[in-house]
Amino acid sequence: MELLVIFFGAAVVNNFVLSYFLGICPFIGVSNKISSAFSMGLAATFVMVLTAIVSWLIYNLILVPYDLDFLQYVAFILVIASLVQFVEMFIKKMSRPLYRALGIFLPLITTNCAILGLALFIVLRDYSFVESVVFGVGAGAGFTLAITIMAGIREELDLADVPKAFQGAPITLIVAGILALAFMGFAGMIS
Amino acid sequence: MDYTFLIALTTMGGLGLIFAGGLALADRKLRVEENPLIAKVNEALPGANCGGCGKAGCYDFAVNVVEGSAPVNGCPVGGTDTAQAVALIMGVDAGNNIKMIPRIHCRGGNSEAVKKMVNYYGPISCSAMSIVSGGDKMCYYGCLGGGDCVTACPFDAMVMNNDGIPEVIEELCTGCGMCVQACPRDIIEMHPIDRNVFIFCRNHDDPRTSKDVCAVACLGCGICSRKSDGGVEMVDNLGVINYSLLDESKIPFDKCKTGAIAKLRDVSNEEIVN
Numbered sequence: 001m002e003l004l005v006i007f008f009g010a011a012v013v014n015n016f017v018l019s020y021f022l023g024i025c026p027f028i029g030v031s032n033k034i035s036s037a038f039s040m041g042l043a044a045t046f047v048m049v050l051t052a053i054v055s056w057l058i059y060n061l062i063l064v065p066y067d068l069d070f071l072q073y074v075a076f077i078l079v080i081a082s083l084v085q086f087v088e089m090f091i092k093k094m095s096r097p098l099y100r101a102l103g104i105f106l107p108l109i110t111t112n113c114a115i116l117g118l119a120l121f122i123v124l125r126d127y128s129f130v131e132s133v134v135f136g137v138g139a140g141a142g143f144t145l146a147i148t149i150m151a152g153i154r155e156e157l158d159l160a161d162v163p164k165a166f167q168g169a170p171i172t173l174i175v176a177g178i179l180a181l182a183f184m185g186f187a188g189m190i191s
Numbered sequence: 192m193d194y195t196f197l198i199a200l201t202t203m204g205g206l207g208l209i210f211a212g213g214l215a216l217a218d219r220k221l222r223v224e225e226n227p228l229i230a231k232v233n234e235a236l237p238g239a240n241c242g243g244c245g246k247a248g249c250y251d252f253a254v255n256v257v258e259g260s261a262p263v264n265g266c267p268v269g270g271t272d273t274a275q276a277v278a279l280i281m282g283v284d285a286g287n288n289i290k291m292i293p294r295i296h297c298r299g300g301n302s303e304a305v306k307k308m309v310n311y312y313g314p315i316s317c318s319a320m321s322i323v324s325g326g327d328k329m330c331y332y333g334c335l336g337g338g339d340c341v342t343a344c345p346f347d348a349m350v351m352n353n354d355g356i357p358e359v360i361e362e363l364c365t366g367c368g369m370c371v372q373a374c375p376r377d378i379i380e381m382h383p384i385d386r387n388v389f390i391f392c393r394n395h396d397d398p399r400t401s402k403d404v405c406a407v408a409c410l411g412c413g414i415c416s417r418k419s420d421g422g423v424e425m426v427d428n429l430g431v432i433n434y435s436l437l438d439e440s441k442i443p444f445d446k447c448k449t450g451a452i453a454k455l456r457d458v459s460n461e462e463i464v465n
Contacts, residue, residue: 058206066198074203082210089214089221096223165322 003134006127009190010138016114017146018176018183023114026105027147028172036101037151038144043091043102045140047083047109048118052136054079055119056129069123076119084110114143150179228257228280235276236266241345243267243367256281267291268346268365291366291381293359294455297334298391300354303406304328316342321375329404332393334378343373388439390415390423390430392451397428402449409451418443423452 030040092099122132233253240248255261264274311327317337320326326335336355348363371379392409394401401408411428422437423430
């Protein structure tokens with residue numbers, strides 16, 4: 001039960017993108033097609049789950065016993081950067097078109113605050129190992145959900161008659177704002 | 192003695208080493224062999240990443256050429272030299288690649304065009320002017336003079352002349368077409384460099400109005416069209432040149448009251464001088 005609460009808390013109620021406003025860069029950048037948006041979500045989820053596992057291990061088995069928790073930021077960034085490199089190689093090998101569709105936003109997961117935020121939340125909330133993993137999966141699912149919904153809306157939006165001044169980034173930001181408002185409906189259900 | 196520094200150093204160093212080792216292993220397993228032609232083609236390109244070819248940059252263009260989805264002469268900036276270099280790498284014929292040059296279809300500068308009774312104090316940018324009631328000239332079709340094309344040109348080949356109309360420096364122009372996209376009035380068009388006859392106006396107003404707003408407007412009288420055997424068509428009070436049917440000798444340039452239809456270079460004069 002406790003784990004379910006953590007999962008849905010991270011995925012829906014306190015959605016990383018739409019209520020913490022973390023990871024906006026790929027959320028805006030790769031959300032013009034559902035297929036590439038979904039893949040971006042999966043890549044981010046993969047990095048999030050691995051980050052949750054590795055950063056929990058490093059923090060609790062190395063940093064805390066040696067009194068080095070002031071190094072947490074550096075250590076987490078190191079973990080994230082390495083994992084993103086790995087995911088990048090993996091995607092380049094498995095699917096060249098996907099690699100090209102994700103473009104610059106794939107290496108940019110490295111500096112994505114959603115991933116670092118995840119690692120820091122785990123420390124802040126003192127999660128156990130299993131809780132951290134579930135939190136990572138939930139956060140990734142939430143990110144995938146948000147970016148896929150956004151891509152769906154933007155695919156429809158391509159057919160709409162948007163005033164010239166609002167075309168491109170402005171209307172995207174407005175849509176993102178309205179989407180975040182919609183997710184406010186879940187606020188407070190799980191603290 | 193405080194060992195924190197040493198412990199921190201070894202811990203982070205050790206972690207870094209472990210991750211580096213893991214990545215090195217992953218690189219072995221997951222290495223993707225890239226077609227060596229891509230690097231060669233990329234080297235032959237100008238490397239300006241201007242996007243004139245319609246691809247994301249020079250490297251992307253190189254990838255597309257090697258995959259066969261872009262033509263070897265698709266780089267408008269490099270011109271014939273680059274096309275031949277790329278064709279040599281790819282082992283195909285480059286074909287004839289005539290250089291394209293942007294031509295400005297408006298000569299209504301500050302001394303020719305009639306100004307509105309109000310002054311424009313906004314930002315000096317065509318896109319801003321075209322939104323705010325269309326700048327300070329009476330003509331709603333002509334050059335705004337804000338210089339968006341000059342700003343857009345990545346090669347400094349566009350300058351504003353003293354009259355407030357942009358001019359192309361042909362030696363510097365690479366034909367990338369960025370100025371065409373920048374112009375909100377669509378008065379810049381790409382043409383093969385050897386074309387000589389143009390109608391330097393885009394005004395669709397009726398003859399009386401166009402005469403009132405600009406001294407060098409195409410009035411829409413159609414005198415050039417009547418003599419041209421289809422070389423010039425009249426579309427909505429404006430002459431449009433059909434270059435496939437155009438015969439320069441049939442155009443009565445001296446009959447055009449405003450000089451809207453004109454030769455870019457007076458070839459006969461040059462011949463006399465030479």
